[in-house]
Amino acid sequence: MVALTGGMFWSGHTTPRLGIDLAGGTSITLKAKAEPGQESAVNETNMNTAVGIIERRVNGLGVSEAEVQTQGRENIIVNIPKGTNEKQAREQVGTTAQLYFRPVLTVAAASPEPAPTASGSTAPKPSASASAGEKKPATPTATASTQGRALTEALKAPNATGTPTPTGSASATPKKDATPQATPTPDAATAALQQKFTTLNCLDPKQRTAAAEGTKPTDTIVACGKNAIDQWEKYLLGPAEVEGRDVDDAKAAIDQQSGQWIVDMSFTDAGSKKFQAITSKLSQQTEPQNQFAIVLDGEVVSAPRVQTTLSANAQISGSFNQQSAQDLGNILAYGALPLSFDTQSVDTVTAALGGDQLEAGLIAGAIGLALVILYLVIYYRGLSFIAILSLGVSALLTYVIMALLGPAIGFALNLPAVCGAIVAIGITADSFIVYFERIRDELREGRTLRPAVERAWPRARRTILVSDFVSFLAAAVLFIVTVGKVQGFAFTLGLTTLLDIVVVFLFTKPVMTLLARTKFFGNGHPWSGLDPKRLGAKPPLRRTRRTAPATVEPKEA
Amino acid sequence: MSKLGDLGARLHRGEVGYDFIGNRKIWYGLSVLITITAIVALAVRGINMGIEFQGGAVFTTPKTDVSVSQAQEYAEEASGHDAIVQQLGNGSLRIQVAALDTEKSDQVRSDLAKDLGVPEEKIAAELVGPSWGEQIANKAWTGLGVFMVLVVIYLAIAFEWRMAVAALIALIHDLTITVGVYSLVGFEVTVGTVIGLLTILGYSLYDTVVVFDSLKESTKDITKQTRFTYSELANRSINGTLVRSINTTVVALLPVAGLLFIGGGVLGAGMLNDISLSLFVGLAAGAYSSIFIATPLVADLKEREPAVKALRKRILAKRASAAARGEDVLDEAAEAAVVGPRGARRGRAEENQR
Numbered sequence: 074m075v076a077l078t079g080g081m082f083w084s085g086h087t088t089p090r091l092g093i094d095l096a097g098g099t100s101i102t103l104k105a106k107a108e109p110g111q112e113s114a115v116n117e118t119n120m121n122t123a124v125g126i127i128e129r130r131v132n133g134l135g136v137s138e139a140e141v142q143t144q145g146r147e148n149i150i151v152n153i154p155k156g157t158n159e160k161q162a163r164e165q166v167g168t169t170a171q172l173y174f175r176p177v178l179t180v181a182a183a184s185p186e187p188a189p190t191a192s193g194s195t196a197p198k199p200s201a202s203a204s205a206g207e208k209k210p211a212t213p214t215a216t217a218s219t220q221g222r223a224l225t226e227a228l229k230a231p232n233a234t235g236t237p238t239p240t241g242s243a244s245a246t247p248k249k250d251a252t253p254q255a256t257p258t259p260d261a262a263t264a265a266l267q268q269k270f271t272t273l274n275c276l277d278p279k280q281r282t283a284a285a286e287g288t289k290p291t292d293t294i295v296a297c298g299k300n301a302i303d304q305w306e307k308y309l310l311g312p313a314e315v316e317g318r319d320v321d322d323a324k325a326a327i328d329q330q331s332g333q334w335i336v337d338m339s340f341t342d343a344g345s346k347k348f349q350a351i352t353s354k355l356s357q358q359t360e361p362q363n364q365f366a367i368v369l370d371g372e373v374v375s376a377p378r379v380q381t382t383l384s385a386n387a388q389i390s391g392s393f394n395q396q397s398a399q400d401l402g403n404i405l406a407y408g409a410l411p412l413s414f415d416t417q418s419v420d421t422v423t424a425a426l427g428g429d430q431l432e433a434g435l436i437a438g439a440i441g442l443a444l445v446i447l448y449l450v451i452y453y454r455g456l457s458f459i460a461i462l463s464l465g466v467s468a469l470l471t472y473v474i475m476a477l478l479g480p481a482i483g484f485a486l487n488l489p490a491v492c493g494a495i496v497a498i499g500i501t502a503d504s505f506i507v508y509f510e511r512i513r514d515e516l517r518e519g520r521t522l523r524p525a526v527e528r529a530w531p532r533a534r535r536t537i538l539v540s541d542f543v544s545f546l547a548a549a550v551l552f553i554v555t556v557g558k559v560q561g562f563a564f565t566l567g568l569t570t571l572l573d574i575v576v577v578f579l580f581t582k583p584v585m586t587l588l589a590r591t592k593f594f595g596n597g598h599p600w601s602g603l604d605p606k607r608l609g610a611k612p613p614l615r616r617t618r619r620t621a622p623a624t625v626e627p628k629e630a
Numbered sequence: 631m632s633k634l635g636d637l638g639a640r641l642h643r644g645e646v647g648y649d650f651i652g653n654r655k656i657w658y659g660l661s662v663l664i665t666i667t668a669i670v671a672l673a674v675r676g677i678n679m680g681i682e683f684q685g686g687a688v689f690t691t692p693k694t695d696v697s698v699s700q701a702q703e704y705a706e707e708a709s710g711h712d713a714i715v716q717q718l719g720n721g722s723l724r725i726q727v728a729a730l731d732t733e734k735s736d737q738v739r740s741d742l743a744k745d746l747g748v749p750e751e752k753i754a755a756e757l758v759g760p761s762w763g764e765q766i767a768n769k770a771w772t773g774l775g776v777f778m779v780l781v782v783i784y785l786a787i788a789f790e791w792r793m794a795v796a797a798l799i800a801l802i803h804d805l806t807i808t809v810g811v812y813s814l815v816g817f818e819v820t821v822g823t824v825i826g827l828l829t830i831l832g833y834s835l836y837d838t839v840v841v842f843d844s845l846k847e848s849t850k851d852i853t854k855q856t857r858f859t860y861s862e863l864a865n866r867s868i869n870g871t872l873v874r875s876i877n878t879t880v881v882a883l884l885p886v887a888g889l890l891f892i893g894g895g896v897l898g899a900g901m902l903n904d905i906s907l908s909l910f911v912g913l914a915a916g917a918y919s920s921i922f923i924a925t926p927l928v929a930d931l932k933e934r935e936p937a938v939k940a941l942r943k944r945i946l947a948k949r950a951s952a953a954a955r956g957e958d959v960l961d962e963a964a965e966a967a968v969v970g971p972r973g974a975r976r977g978r979a980e981e982n983q984r
Binding site: 441448 | 685688716718724757769770772773774776777780781784785788824825828829831832833835836837839840843844847870871873874877878879880881882883884885886887888889891892909913
């Protein structure tokens with residue numbers, strides 16, 4: 074606990090990040106772009122799909138309390154709480170628009186100047202035309218990844234010499250001068266496009282974005298992308314063969330055999346057919362034309378080589394690390410927005426609940442809490458000291474952990490979460506109420522305090538664990554299954570439940586044991602709340618019950 | 631304290647106690663009545679869904695000096711619905727109001743223009759979609775379903791299936807009542823309300839489990855004794871945990887009551903009302919149902935079990951004969967606060983019964 078609190082001050086995050094309803098934040102308005110000839114694409118269905126995808130992207134772990142909704146016919150509003158990495162969020166909502174798989178025609182180094190480049194090519198592959206069955210995810214499928222990785226591997230391979238296609242690729246080992254005189258496939262680019270490709274400088278951000286502008290999926294295009302060693306390369310790409318919406322799912326995984334990070338992806342039925350067609354074509358080609366580029370908003374995010382014909386399932390391997398594999402998996406899985414969007418405006422917004430509401434809530438909560446303390450003092454007297462202290466410890470821990478989770482996983486506290494925390498007072502208090510009542514029962518049996526404290530504990534402990542388990546189960550299920558605000562709430566509930574157990578085990582019980590040794594409590598001072606007389610305990614004698622006069626006639630058994 | 635502490639002691643010894651099980655029909659009846667009222671209210675009045683669920687209209691005003699809370703008041707007055715007001719960076723206001731169609735939104739816009747003192751045409755009005763999409767709602771339902779199945783399995787293993795069934799019925803009872811109250815009061819259902827409901831889900835079961843735990847403990851050696859029937863033991867265990875139940879409920883309800891009556895009622899914080907009302911009703915219903923509904927239900931179910939039935943018969947017979955001999959059985963019964971020695975093996979006891 075001390076360590077946690079220390080951690081909080083050390084990290085400088087001393088307040089929990091507040092949700093947008095409490096602290097305001099940033100509101101981004103996106104406007105759907107109607108592509109020429111496809112105006113009808115901006116419809117309700119597509120807008121709702123887009124909202125769902127953006128929601129998943131900005132909410133990340135689900136606890137950041139971002140809100141996404143449609144506005145009017147063609148706008149989407151994204152509200153992000155204060156303190157979120159705004160730039161990153163804007164990139165997430167803005168850029169992941171359209172995803173295409175395009176065959177690679179040519180690859181070259183980033184800039185037109187004849188840079189020292191190496192010819193990148195790979196070992197000849199027989200590209201087993203074995204029409205790789207519908208579902209064979211485990212078989213080695215598409216290998217390698219971006220050109221850069223293919224290249225690195227190729228350089229290591231013994232037969233990595235120049236091949237008929239002199240493609241350029243930035244590399245640490247200059248080998249062969251290859252001005253990007255790409256030789257496109259016969260049916261590919263026109264002279265103009267060739268010119269564009271030659272002059273394109275991917276090191277210039279402006280040119281990068283300009284390169285892909287105004288292109289249609291059916292065009293042959295030029296595009297930029299980073300390779301595995303983080304250097305820009307430019308690509309000449311054929312028409313899109315597979316679209317983002319053809320991807321059913323994609324995620325990062327560890328290859329069982331090699332132990333390396335890979336990306337598993339699966340296609341929808343329609344996507345499988347298209348993917349089969351493109352891979353069967355590409356697997357016959359030589360480097361780099363056996364690659365397909367995964368193009369996101371005009372930028373190549375990955376360009377894996379194809380070795381064999383693939384269908385419904387594929388895996389992309391190469392020198393991924395965990396981060397890059399997950400990024401690619403996310404892009405493939407969630408990047409399939411049916412529409413592209415322009416960021417129309419970015420505004421700061423104030424809290425939806427005025428400051429006075431929050432203040433009213435806090436005042437009300439404080440009054441409620443004061444009443445709780447008053448009640449505990451009246452009923453439990455000295456024991457309430459332990460109760461209030463336990464509540465205090467619990468509250469402090471909750472606060473510290475929430476403050477730390479803000480920067481760690483984007484956790485944001487909104488009003489419902491605050492209310493959840495207030496209810497948690499009940500659950501936390503219940504744990505020691507159960508324990509106290511057990512102790513009192515033991516005292517009534519005629520035991521003295523110290524054995525009573527110890528005897529009561531195992532029974533109270535079981536009750537606490539069983540009931541907290543139910544509460545935690547609710548939190549865990551809701552957290553796993555749901556999304557958005559419900560997930561954020563489930564997180565708070567789970568956290569407070571766990572903390573309840575921690576506090577009762579590591580704080581309430583030890584303190585109770587210690588205090589039982591003091592005179593005040595041990596001798597049952599009238600103000601200790603444990604006075605046997607006041608509790609109506611039997612005289613501490615053995616089995617005198619039968620002879621004791623029946624006090625009150627029971628109404629019934 | 632002493633009074634309640636004394637009561638606690640007498641409850642512990644079984645000297646006093648309310649016959650929860652014996653009077654269960656009254657409480658069942660009461661619950662059925664409340665539940666029916668809730669369902670009728672739902673059917674007749676429906677639920678007033680907030681903007682997060684059904685969308686509505688959004689008005690964007692030019693820069694204005696009117697404060698956010700003032701604007702919220704105006705908007706709620708003009709539309710009759712909850713409004714969400716945010717101030718944008720350039721000083722203009724974004725006002726979202728639930729359940730407005732185009733026609734109604736024009737009227738609200740002109741009202742707003744008057745209230746805020748800005749020209750009507752400067753206020754942009756648009757319809758907005760729900761921010762709580764169907765997808766989120768569906769997933770929340772799925773989560774609820776999965777949780778209920780798991781919790782029934784867990785309770786069936788940790789306790790027994792009868793308790794699992796009773797706990798589930800109590801839970802549904804609590805949720806129905808809470809939703810019904812919403813329908814009656816007419817508050818708008820916001821995301822906060824839903825989250826309040828989910829909190830109840832956890833709390834209601836939590837409370838039931840605490841009572842069941844004591845029930846399980848007091849009845850574990852039931853077939854070894856011939857003093858009490860299952861129902862009587864169940865009744866004793868409710869009475870035994872009564873002080874705990876009262877204390878926990880008071881401690882849980884006080885802060886929520888603070889939010890509801892002081893925060894929402896006196897200080898007039900509208901949004902707090904939504905959440906604290908669902909919490910307040912749900913917590914109260916949860917505490918009520920674990921004592922008055924869940925445990926009597928278990929006793930009802932349990933009394934159908936052959937072994938328990940046989941036990942009941944034997945006990946009643948014994949009492950009848952004792953009464954014939956003029957002994958005061960009940961008095962003896964009251965004295966026997968402890969049922970069987972702890973740690974005694976149960977299996978043998980059951981064998982003896984056969």
